[in-house]
Amino acid sequence: MSSEVVNVTEFQAIAKQKLPKQTYDYYASGAEDEWSLRENRNAFERITFRPRILIDVSKIDLTTSVLGYRLSMPIMVAPTAMQKMAHPDGELATARAATSMNTAMTLSSWATSSVEEVSSTGPGLRFFQLYVYKNRDVVLQLVRRAEKAGFKAIALTVDTPRLGRREADIRNKFVLPPGLTLKNFEGLDLGKMDQTEDSGLASYVAGQIDRSLSWKDVKWLQSVTSMPILVKGVITGEDAKIAVECGASGIIVSNHGARQLDYVSSTINALEEVVKATAGRIPVFLDGGVRRGTDVLKALALGAKGVFVGRPVVFALASDGEAGVKKCLQMLRDEFELAMALAGCTKISDINRSLVQTEGDRIRMAARL
Numbered sequence: 001m002s003s004e005v006v007n008v009t010e011f012q013a014i015a016k017q018k019l020p021k022q023t024y025d026y027y028a029s030g031a032e033d034e035w036s037l038r039e040n041r042n043a044f045e046r047i048t049f050r051p052r053i054l055i056d057v058s059k060i061d062l063t064t065s066v067l068g069y070r071l072s073m074p075i076m077v078a079p080t081a082m083q084k085m086a087h088p089d090g091e092l093a094t095a096r097a098a099t100s101m102n103t104a105m106t107l108s109s110w111a112t113s114s115v116e117e118v119s120s121t122g123p124g125l126r127f128f129q130l131y132v133y134k135n136r137d138v139v140l141q142l143v144r145r146a147e148k149a150g151f152k153a154i155a156l157t158v159d160t161p162r163l164g165r166r167e168a169d170i171r172n173k174f175v176l177p178p179g180l181t182l183k184n185f186e187g188l189d190l191g192k193m194d195q196t197e198d199s200g201l202a203s204y205v206a207g208q209i210d211r212s213l214s215w216k217d218v219k220w221l222q223s224v225t226s227m228p229i230l231v232k233g234v235i236t237g238e239d240a241k242i243a244v245e246c247g248a249s250g251i252i253v254s255n256h257g258a259r260q261l262d263y264v265s266s267t268i269n270a271l272e273e274v275v276k277a278t279a280g281r282i283p284v285f286l287d288g289g290v291r292r293g294t295d296v297l298k299a300l301a302l303g304a305k306g307v308f309v310g311r312p313v314v315f316a317l318a319s320d321g322e323a324g325v326k327k328c329l330q331m332l333r334d335e336f337e338l339a340m341a342l343a344g345c346t347k348i349s350d351i352n353r354s355l356v357q358t359e360g361d362r363i364r365m366a367a368r369l
Contacts, residue, residue: 005319005327005331006331007291007292007331007335008291008292008312008315008316008328008331008332009291009312011312011315011316011318011319011324011328012028012311012312012315014315014318014319015027015086015314015315015318015319016028018318018319019085019086019318020177021172022172022174022177023085023086023177025168025169025171025172025174026082026085026166026168026169026172026174027080027085027086027311027314027315027318028168028311029166029167029168029169029259030166030257030258030259030262031164031165031166031258031259031260031261031262032164032165032167032262033262033263034258034262035262035263036255036258036261036262036263036264036265036266037257037258037259039258039265039266039269040255040257040258040266040267040268040288040289041289041291042266043266043268043269043289044266044268044289044291044292044294044295044298046358046359047268047298047302047356047357047358047359048356048357049294049297049298049343049355049356049357050354050355050356050357051342051343051344051355052343052344052345052355053344055344055346056346057340057341057342057344057345057346059346060337060340060341060345060346060347061346061347061348062074062333062336062337062340062348063348064305064306064348066104066125066283066285066305066306067152067153067228067249067250067283069104069125069152071102071103071104071125071306072101072102072103072333073101073102073103073333073336074296074300074304074305074306074307074336074348075103075290075296075306075307075309075329075332075333075336076098076103076104076105076106076285076306076307076308076309077094077098077103077104077105077106077308077309077310077313077325077329078106078287078308078309078310078313079106079107079108079109079129079155079157079310080108080310080311080313080314081108081109081110081111082108082110082111082112082176082180082182083108083111083112083113083314083317084112084113084180085112085176085177085180086314086315086317086318087317087318087321089321089322090111090112090113090317091107091108091111091112091113091117091118092113092117092118092121093317093321093322093325094313094317094322094325095107095118095121095124095126096121096122096322097322097323097325097326097329098124098125098325098329099121099122099123099124099125100326101326101329101330101333103125103329104125104126104127105118105124105125105126105127106126106127106128106129106155106308107126107127107128107129107146107151108129109128109129109130109131109142109157109182109184110131110182110184111182111183111184112176112180112181112182112183113183114145114183114184114186115128115142115145115146115149115151115184116145116149117183118149119149119150119151123150125152126150126151126152127151127152127153127154127155127230128142128143128146128151128153128154128155128227129154129155129157129232130142130143130154130155130156130157130221131157131160131209132156132209132210132213132217133208133209133210134208134209134210135208136220138185138188139221140224141188142184143221143224143225143227144224144225145184146227147225147226147227151227152227152228153227153228153229153230153249153250154221154225154227154228154229154230155230155232155252156218156221156229156230156231156232157232157233157256158213158231158232158233158234159232159233159254159255159256159260159261160205160209160233160256160260161209161210161211161213162205162206162209162211163201163205163206163209163260164256164259164260164261164262166259169201174201175201215242215246218231218243218246218247218248219246219247222247228249228250229247229248229249229250230248230249230250230251230252230285231243231246231248231250231251231252232251232252232254232287233252233254233255233256234251234252234253234254234274235253235254235255235264235265235267235270235274236270236273236274236277237273237274237276237277238277240273240274240277240278240284241277241278243278243282244277244278244281244282248282249282249283250282250283250284250285250305251274251278251282251283251284251285252284252285252286252287252308253267253270253271253274253284253285253286253287253288253304254267254286254287254288254308255267255270255288257287257288257310257311258288266288266289267286267287267288267289268286268288268289268295268298268299268302271284271286271299271302271303271304272302272303272358275302275303275304276303283305283306284303284304284305285304285305285306285307285308286299286304286306286307286308287307287308287310288310290307290308290309290312290332291312292332292335292339293332293333293334293335293336293337293338293339294335294336294339295307296332296335296336296339297336297339297340297343297345297351297355298356300348300351301351301352301353301355301356302353302356302358303353309328309329309332312328312332313325313328313329316328343355
C-alpha cells in the first residue's frame with residue numbers, strides 16, 4: 001500500500017485504517033485543545049523562501065555532521081514510544097531503516113524493544129531518549145546499558161514532570177496492548193502499566209517519573225556517563241542559556257509533539273530565539289511538525305543543525321514496516337534535496353537566514369514603510 005504514497009503525510013491515513021483506535025489515537029493526538037499540535041504545522045506555512053537563481057545546482061551535497069558523526073542528511077528519527085503497537089518489528093524495523101539511510105535514530109525510554117535488541121540489529125548511529133525516574137538506580141542502569149549497547153548520546157527529556165492531558169488517551173483508557181511491555185524496564189519490574197479509569201500511561205508517569213527534576217540533575221547525569229547530553233524540550237532563550245551553562249552538548253527545540261502543555265509556541269517559531277541565545281556555542285536541533293523537505297530547509301535556514309521526525313516515521317512503520325520507514329526518510333531526503341536546488345543551495349553550509357522570510361520579518365518590514 002505504501003507504494004501509492006507520494007508524500008509522508010499520506011502514511012497517516014493508511015495507519016488510521018490499519019491500527020486499532022486506541023493505538024492510532026495515542027500516536028496522533030496532542031494535549032487538550034490540540035492548538036499547539038496544529039500550530040506545529042501551521043507555523044511552517046507562514047515562512048516563505050527568498051531563493052537565489054542562476055547557481056550551478058547540478059551537484060547537491062546533503063551530508064552533515066552531528067556530534068562529530070557524519071550523516072547522509074540532516075534528517076533524523078525522533079524518539080517515539082511503544083512502536084510494536086504500530087508493527088510487530090517495532091523499533092527494530094525503524095533502527096534498520098535509519099541505518100540503511102545513514103542517519104541517526106533516537107530510541108525512546110518507553111520502547112517496546114530494549115537497547116540491547118536494537119543494538120543487535122547491527123551498526124548504526126543511535127541516541128537514547130531518557131526520562132528520569134524517581135529511583136535514580138533505575139536511571140543509572142538504563143544509561144549504562146545504553147552506553148554498553150553502543151548508543152552515542154542521551155536525549156534528556158525535560159518537559160515531562162507530569163504527563164500532559166491527552167484526552168484521547170483518557171477516553172480510550174489507554175494501556176499497552178496484551179503481550180507488549182516497556183522493554184527497557186522489564187527486568188526492573190517497571191515494564192507494565194495498569195488499567196485505570198483514566199490513561200494508564202498518565203498513571204504510570206505519576207507513579208514513576210521524578211517531578212523534582214532540575215538543572216542540577218543535568219550535572220548529575222554528566223557525572224555518570226561519558227555520552228554527550230542533548231537537552232530535549234527547550235523552547236525559550238532563557239532555558240537555552242542555562243543549558244549551555246550546564247554543559248549540555250546540544251539542544252533539541254521540542255514541545256513533545258504538542259503532547260504536554262497546550263498553547264506553547266510551535267517549535268519552528270521558538271527555534272530562532274533558542275539559536276540566538278546559544279550564540280553558536282552548542283548545536284541546536286528541531287523536533288516537531290516536520291512533514292516536507294521544505295520544512296527541513298526552513299529549519300536549517302533559521303539556525304537548526306538538523307531535524308528530528310517522529311509521527312511520520314511511526315505512521316510509515318504502521319503502513320509498511322521497515323520498508324515504510326525507509327520510504328518515509330527517502331521521500332523527505334529527496335524533497336529536501338530538491339528544495340535546496342530550487343533555492344540555490346548546493347551544500348548545507350549554503351543555507352542561511354537570508355533564504356527565508358518569517359511573519360516577524362514581514363511585520364518589521366511593514367513597520368518601516
